[in-house]
Amino acid sequence: xxxxxxxxxxxxxxxxxAKSAASGRSPGASGSAPRRPRKPSKASTRSDANxxxxxxxxxxxxxxxxxxxxxxxxxxxxxxxxQTLDRNGVHAIGELIIETRGADLLIEQLDNEHVLTGxxxxxxxxxxxFRHAYGRMICRLGVDxxxxxxxxxxxxxxxxxxxxxxxxxxPRHVGHDGGGSLWTHLEYRASPLNEIQGITWRGGSLRLxxxxxxx
Numbered sequence: 454x455x456x457x458x459x460x461x462x463x464x465x466x467x468x469x470x471a472k473s474a475a476s477g478r479s480p481g482a483s484g485s486a487p488r489r490p491r492k493p494s495k496a497s498t499r500s501d502a503n504x505x506x507x508x509x510x511x512x513x514x515x516x517x518x519x520x521x522x523x524x525x526x527x528x529x530x531x532x533x534x535x536q537t538l539d540r541n542g543v544h545a546i547g548e549l550i551i552e553t554r555g556a557d558l559l560i561e562q563l564d565n566e567h568v569l570t571g572x573x574x575x576x577x578x579x580x581x582x583f584r585h586a587y588g589r590m591i592c593r594l595g596v597d598x599x600x601x602x603x604x605x606x607x608x609x610x611x612x613x614x615x616x617x618x619x620x621x622x623x624p625r626h627v628g629h630d631g632g633g634s635l636w637t638h639l640e641y642r643a644s645p646l647n648e649i650q651g652i653t654w655r656g657g658s659l660r661l662x663x664x665x666x667x668x
Contacts, residue, residue, distance in 0.1 A: 509543035513550045519610040522585035528664040530567040533560050550582040571658035574600050582651035586610035588643045589667040595660030597635040599623040603656035607641055610650035
C-alpha cells in the first residue's frame with residue numbers, strides 16, 4: 454500500500470490560519486510618543502493557539518460538524534509513514550484530524566505494524582477527530598505500556614462534547630515485564646442523531662493500531 458504522510462495544516466494553509474500580530478497605538482495628533490505594544494500573556498498565547506487550531510480543524514471539515522460519513526472506513530497506521538506529530542499542531546491523516554496539545558505523538562513500528570502512540574513519561578492531551586460523523590466505531594488499543602492513568606472520551610458530532618468515556622488504570626505495583634502485551638477492542642454504537650466525530654485521549658501513552666468507522 455502507498456504510505457500516507459501526515460500533513461501539518463499550519464504548513465499547508467499558512468495564509469488561511471495565520472494570526473495577525475497585535476499592534477501598538479500610533480502617535481496621536483498631539484505628537485505624543487507611541488506606546489509600546491504589550492507583551493502577550495500566557496493566557497492570550499494559549500487563546501491564540503486554540504484559535505489557530507480551531508481554524509485549522511474547520512478547514513478540514515468543509516461540511517461542518519455532523520456531516521455523516523457515507524461508507525465504512527478501515528484506518529490502519531500501517532498505511533502511514535513512521536514520524537513525529539509535533540505538539541501543539543493539527544495533522545491530517547486521511548479521514549483523521551489529529552490535534553496535539555502539549556506533547557508529541559509518534560507513529561512508530563511495533564512488531565509487524567505501525568501504531569499511533571506517545572512518548573514514554575509524557576502526559577498526552579490530544580483530540581483525534583474524524584472528517585465525518587459515524588454511528589459506530591471500533592478501535593484496537595494496546596494498553597500494556599501505560600505510564601499514567603489514561604482517559605479515552607467519545608466526542609458527539611453536534612456539541613463536540615464528550616458523551617461517553619473509558620478509563621485505563623496504570624498498575625500501582627508494577628513488577629518485571631512479563632514479555633507479553635495487552636490489547637483490547639473498544640466498540641461504540643451511537644443512537645440516531647448522536648453520532649460521534651472523534652475521541653479525546655488524555656494521560657499515559659497507549660498504542661492505537663486501527664479504527665473502523667461505520668455510518
